Amino acid sequence: MPGPKPKPTVLKKMQGTYRSDRAVSNEAKFPVPSRMPKPPDGLNEEGEKLWRVIGKQLLDVGLFTSADSVALEMLCMAYGRMKEADRLIILEGMVLKSSNGGYYQNPYLAIANRSWEQVRSMLSEFGLTPAERTRVMAAAVAPQETDLAELLFRQINND
Numbered sequence: 001m002p003g004p005k006p007k008p009t010v011l012k013k014m015q016g017t018y019r020s021d022r023a024v025s026n027e028a029k030f031p032v033p034s035r036m037p038k039p040p041d042g043l044n045e046e047g048e049k050l051w052r053v054i055g056k057q058l059l060d061v062g063l064f065t066s067a068d069s070v071a072l073e074m075l076c077m078a079y080g081r082m083k084e085a086d087r088l089i090i091l092e093g094m095v096l097k098s099s100n101g102g103y104y105q106n107p108y109l110a111i112a113n114r115s116w117e118q119v120r121s122m123l124s125e126f127g128l129t130p131a132e133r134t135r136v137m138a139a140a141v142a143p144q145e146t147d148l149a150e151l152l153f154r155q156i157n158n159d
Helices: 009-014 045-058 066-092 107-125 148-158
Strands: 096-097 103-105
Touching: 045 066, 066 107, 103 107
Parallel strands: none
Antiparallel strands: 096 103
């Protein structure tokens, strides 16, 4: 499909570029979870940390739905891989010496570089890079109703 890839309506609304006369009528809509799901199996420690922090922030501003868990998992997996490769590069060095005396690039450097590209790509998908953030206006977070009884009493007292 030629041209730029289409933006989800929620991002258009946050960027202030949404127009009802150009709205996509068949855009898939998914439920927004009431709380952030547990990190998926297979993420390393750094990936799990990112899942909890970024996932909660995305959920709070309305950018995380039940269908976004795989995309967020991809981001967290690449981030965890990048951090692990960076740790090993620091431990072993960027340039290694072979048994015959020659030098070669640490293979973890290629893993770190590829993971960095994947992280950057996925961050922009969620509007999380500085450039993307300038185009996204986060929706005001509505206060959470803690209790159904509280909501009902509020309604009674306001009448």
